[in-house]
Structures are given as C-alpha cells and as structure tokens.
Amino acid sequence: EIVLTQSPGTLSLSPGERATLSCRASQIISSSYLAWYQQKPGQAPRLLIFGASSRATGVPDTFSGSGSGTDFTLTISRLEPEDFAVYHCQYFGTTLWTFGQGTKVEIK
Amino acid sequence: EVQLLESGGGLVQPGGSLRLSCAASGFTFNNYALTWVRQAPGKGLEWVSSISASGGTTYYASSVKGRFTISRDNPKNTLYLQMNGLRAEDTAVYYCTRIHSNPSLPHFDYWGQGTLVPVSS
Numbered sequence: 001e002i003v004l005t006q007s008p009g010t011l012s013l014s015p016g017e018r019a020t021l022s023c024r025a026s027q028i029i030s031s032s033y034l035a036w037y038q039q040k041p042g043q044a045p046r047l048l049i050f051g052a053s054s055r056a057t058g059v060p061d062t063f064s065g066s067g068s069g070t071d072f073t074l075t076i077s078r079l080e081p082e083d084f085a086v087y088h089c090q091y092f093g094t095t096l097w098t099f100g101q102g103t104k105v106e107i108k
Numbered sequence: 109e110v111q112l113l114e115s116g117g118g119l120v121q122p123g124g125s126l127r128l129s130c131a132a133s134g135f136t137f138n139n140y141a142l143t144w145v146r147q148a149p150g151k152g153l154e155w156v157s158s159i160s161a162s163g164g165t166t167y168y169a170s171s172v173k174g175r176f177t178i179s180r181d182n183p184k185n186t187l188y189l190q191m192n193g194l195r196a197e198d199t200a201v202y203y204c205t206r207i208h209s210n211p212s213l214p215h216f217d218y219w220g221q222g223t224l225v226p227v228s229s
C-alpha cells in the first residue's frame with residue numbers, strides 16, 4: 001500500500017511570497033496518477049493539478065505542479081490572499097485512491 | 109454547469125443506518141464513474157467507495173467494506189451511499205465526487221458541497 005506524506009504540515013508565509021509544498025510517496029508512482037486539491041475552510045476540495053503538472057480549468061498560472069518517481073511538488077509562485085488554504089495530494093493506485101494528510105498554508 | 113448535491117446527512121446513533129444521496133446535473137451522468145470521499149472533523153480526506161459508470165463495478169475502502177453499499181440510479185442521475193452499522197469513527201463530512209473520464213489521468217474533477225454525518229449517542 002502506497003502512503004503519501006505531505007510536508008510541511010503547516011507553512012506560514014506572507015502574501016506575495018512563494019510557497020513550496022511537498023508530497024512524497026512511499027514507492028515510485030506514475031506521475032499521471034498524482035493530483036493536488038485546494039480546500040478552503042468550510043468548503044469542498046477543488047481540483048488544482050492533475051497528472052502531476054497539468055492545471056485544471058480556471059486555475060491561475062501562479063500554481064504549478066512538478067515531480068516524478070516518489071517526490072512531487074506544488075508551487076505557488078506568489079501567494080494571493082485567497083490562496084491561504086489546505087492543500088491535499090492524491091494518488092490513484094492498486095488500492096484505489098490515497099490522500100496525503102494535507103498541508104495548511106497560513107498567513108504569517 | 110456540473111453540479112453535485114448531497115443530501116441525507118444527519119445525527120445517527122452508533123449501530124444505526126443512513127442513506128446518502130447525491131443528485132447530479134450538468135453532464136451525462138451515465139458516462140462517469142463516481143466516488144464518495146469523507147473527511148472527519150479536523151482531519152484529512154479519506155476515499156470511501158467508487159462505482160463505475162454503469163454501476164456494475166463497485167469498490168470499497170477496507171474501513172467500510174461490508175457495512176456500506178454504493179449504488180446509482182442512472183435514469184434519476186443520482187448516486188447513493190447506504191451506510192449500516194455506523195460507528196463513531198464514521199463521523200465525517202461525506203462528499204460526492206466525479207471521476208474524470210480519461211482513465212489515463214485519474215482524478216476527481218468535480219466535488220459536491222458535502223453532507224455531515226455525526227455518529228453519536
């Protein structure tokens with residue numbers, strides 16, 4: 001069973017700064033099966049990135065995904081006030097769907 | 109516009125049963141596999157169950173297998189989750205999600221707003 005570990009648990013940054021979020025898999029996984037979601041308080045998650053690096057419709061280009069093998073990264077190049085949220089990575093594999101525990105990006 | 113609207117949540121006692129519904133609109137319902145995902149208070153996301161577009165194939169997380177049943181009514185554009193033998197650890201917001209149609213790029217492209225299921229005496 002593949003486990004996804006996200007780090008850090010909480011990232012404290014100021015608007016305008018760059019955010020780098022990590023998602024590490026316990027085994028090598030296909031990048032095609034790695035997605036990222038954003039969740040704001042009291043809201044449902046929203047798809048950001050699929051296939052490790054493809055932005056979903058309507059997602060600003062300040063968001064980018066990268067990585068391969070076991071290490072994947074979500075980068076927010078310049079934080080806007082609305083970007084402060086929890087970010088979840090997800091993998092589809094033999095045990096179906098697995099999520100990381102989430103990274104909270106909070107205002108410093 | 110794709111919409112997924114869950115209903116049926118509410119307080120239930122341990123050992124009790126509940127059926128969640130998810131009404132879909134804005135897309136050809138019987139072309140898409142669907143999934144239930146839950147989130148316990150203050151916790152991360154947990155996949156619960158998935159069903160194929162036709163309804164002929166179902167999948168369950170080990171934590172709910174044997175207690176929960178996923179089903180769909182394609183003419184009614186509705187997804188269901190029958191939950192039996194509920195436990196305190198099943199307390200969560202339950203989300204209905206659509207699985208993207210390209211099997212080479214699996215992900216959940218749309219989510220409902222969620223319905224809360226507290227399990228408590």
